[in-house]
Amino acid sequence: MKIYDRSGFPNPSRVRIVLAEKGLDDQIEFVSVDLIGAEHKQAPFLAMNPAGKIPVLELDDGTLISETTAITEYLDNLDGRPVLTGTTPREKAVIHMMQNRAEAELMSAVDGYFHFATPGLGSAMQPYVAPEWAGRKEWGERQRDKAIRAMIYFDGVVKNQPFIAGEAFSMADITVFAALNFAEAAGIAIPGDCASLIEWRSRISNLPSVKNRSGKEFLPEDLKRFGV
Numbered sequence: 766m767k768i769y770d771r772s773g774f775p776n777p778s779r780v781r782i783v784l785a786e787k788g789l790d791d792q793i794e795f796v797s798v799d800l801i802g803a804e805h806k807q808a809p810f811l812a813m814n815p816a817g818k819i820p821v822l823e824l825d826d827g828t829l830i831s832e833t834t835a836i837t838e839y840l841d842n843l844d845g846r847p848v849l850t851g852t853t854p855r856e857k858a859v860i861h862m863m864q865n866r867a868e869a870e871l872m873s874a875v876d877g878y879f880h881f882a883t884p885g886l887g888s889a890m891q892p893y894v895a896p897e898w899a900g901r902k903e904w905g906e907r908q909r910d911k912a913i914r915a916m917i918y919f920d921g922v923v924k925n926q927p928f929i930a931g932e933a934f935s936m937a938d939i940t941v942f943a944a945l946n947f948a949e950a951a952g953i954a955i956p957g958d959c960a961s962l963i964e965w966r967s968r969i970s971n972l973p974s975v976k977n978r979s980g981k982e983f984l985p986e987d988l989k990r991f992g993v
């Protein structure tokens with residue numbers, strides 16, 4: 766199997782945690798995509814994923830799977846023993862719901878702030894980002910406010926239960942964790958009074974599948990080069 770991604774970026778980091786969690790590292794060949802040079806917006810990459818986004822998983826039979834949630838579900842179910850996406854109907858539904866909340870309310874909001882209110886991925890990417898208009902920065906800043914509201918929401922969630930979707934670590938935790946790293950890199954801090962979320966984040970960062978990948982893996986060096 767091949768994964769087209771770039772180390773250090775938020776959604777690729779989700780897949781890398783899944784690979785560690787499932788013990789699949791040695792079965793994957795990584796192909797680095799030049800996001801700063803907008804390689805993912807050119808025809809060869811768009812033929813693999815018309816959304817022009819990483820990560821993309823390529824199976825040995827040539828099947829291409831994009832969308833991190835779909836990749837996670839595939840990898841988690843490959844050995845018939847899913848540990849991140851639930852087994853009972855109730856677990857699956859709650860994980861799916863919380864995963865979607867994490868992506869829509871937090872990850873996408875940070876992404877909106879990053880691309881609209883900061884220099885984002887730099888000049889080569891500008892033709893592919895929404896054009897300048899009077900309210901562009903303000904819209905981006907509203908996305909930051911939305912991300913902060915989501916942090917407060919998730920703080921309330923982990924005040925009452927150990928993990929985002931309940932009693933067990935799941936793909937919803939991975940998404941919130943990756944989104945918080947992205948938020949930090951983009952300059953959005955977790956509000957200081959979100960003590961439960963801060964404690965949860967520290968606990969997650971020490972899990973073996975996360976810890977072994979942390980350090981440089983989760984410090985988006987590319988973003989730092991742009992000073993965001």
Ligand SMILES: N[C@@H](CCC(=O)N[C@@H](CS)C(=O)NCC(=O)O)C(=O)O
Binds near residue numbers: 774776777820831832
């Ligand atoms: N819904 C997609 C989102 C993927 C995504 O936004 N990937 C980012 C990297 S973390 C990307 O490719 N950004 C480049 C761009 O938007 O141009 C998923 O879950 O995989």
